[in-house]
């Protein structure tokens with residue numbers, strides 16, 4: 404373990420630590436951020452009024468629009484001369500959301516990432532190839548800081564240039580790959596095309612994150628690369644990667660609870676749900692100085708697992724993200740997450756792990772078309788086999804989604820590959 408004291412802390416001690424840090428955070432934002440002072444005054448909360456962790460529930464939520472409304476630096480709780488790094492969200496619409504880090508924030512960030520790398524089995528002997536884009540996106544710099552902290556040899560490849568990734572991976576004997584799961588999948592295809600065998604490589608661990616993936620996707624990645632694949636979670640507003648990560652038991656992502664207090668709420672009513680229930684993840688940062696966030700609504704749908712893990716860590720875990728509440732498609736009144744479609748498709752014979760959901764309207768009716776790519780040309784000449792495959796996919800989708808979807812089989816290598824976060828949904832409505 405990277406930090407045994409924190410990672411195996413008794414619940415009582417963790418609660419006390421969180422409360423003390425929460426009180427300090429509330430005081431900090433009350434004193435320095437006019438937005439928070441007004442919000443807290445409006446809810447009748449003074450910093451002295453936070454007496455227990457239960458008082459957290461009285462604090463109003465913070466949402467992405469609050470960050471946008473105060474773009475770029477309006478929610479910073481530290482003077483600019485103390486801010487030593489600025490990142491921004493990868494959002495594609497409108498203004499990005501900006502995040503400022505003090506020196507202490509950067510230390511906290513790399514500490515959190517060091518823990519998740521260690522729990523995935525990484526250490527000072529590893530050679531880590533970072534295939535996230537360096538830039539305003541937090542993925543590369545975040546993993547970079549944590550990997551350097553544990554003493555791994557870091558290769559700051561950045562994303563893209565897949566052929567070169569593979570050359571470097573082989574020549575530099577990389578043992579850890581850091582990327583999105585979809586890019587790792589794409590790279591594994593390129594590996595085959597370049598005639599490189601996994602036995603030519605020294606890769607042993609995949610640290611995947613920044614987008615969702617199913618257990619089946621993990622199995623395929625582990626098989627294709629001959630690695631242990633773990634997943635980690637975060638978002639730029641909170642810190643970037645480092646909010647939580649899986650240990651080698653792979654039974655949920657351990658949350659760095661000394662820095663982030665998790666809650667699950669009903670996204671419609673805002674009511675706090677019990678552990679184990681599925682809903683929207685809400686996070687309060689309790690150690691950040693640059694831009695602390697109180698009860699930030701992540702829009703990510705998951706559940707919390709409070710039981711200690713078989714690995715010995717006692718920190719709360721979060722289950723795989725089911726999807727984002729704003730990614731959820733409503734098709735003819737039925738809720739559909741792209742991850743449900745992935746769970747159907749991956750693992751079926753003859754199809755590649757690349758797919759897309761195209762949603763359109765025919766008159767007043769929603770139409771869901773699932774574009775599935777064939778693995779190789781072998782089936783293209785056999786109409787009978789294609790038809791059987793299509794029927795079988797349709798049937799499975801119907802069972803899992805509870806609605807009829809159209810299925811289009813696409814020729815091999817025709818669905819666009821991504822070197823970052825994959826775009827799985829095209830909504831034409």
Ligand code: DLL
Pocket residue numbers: 492493494540541542543611612613614615616634635636637638639640643644645701703724727
């Ligand atoms: O994706 C931070 C990150 C980088 C995390 C690298 C892990 C590794 P954003 O670009 O702000 O930040 O996107 C945040 O990505 O709200 C989730 O919807 C999604 N996401 C991140 N990790 C996971 C994951 C980074 N493990 C948004 N599973 C979040 C599912 C994830 N979704």
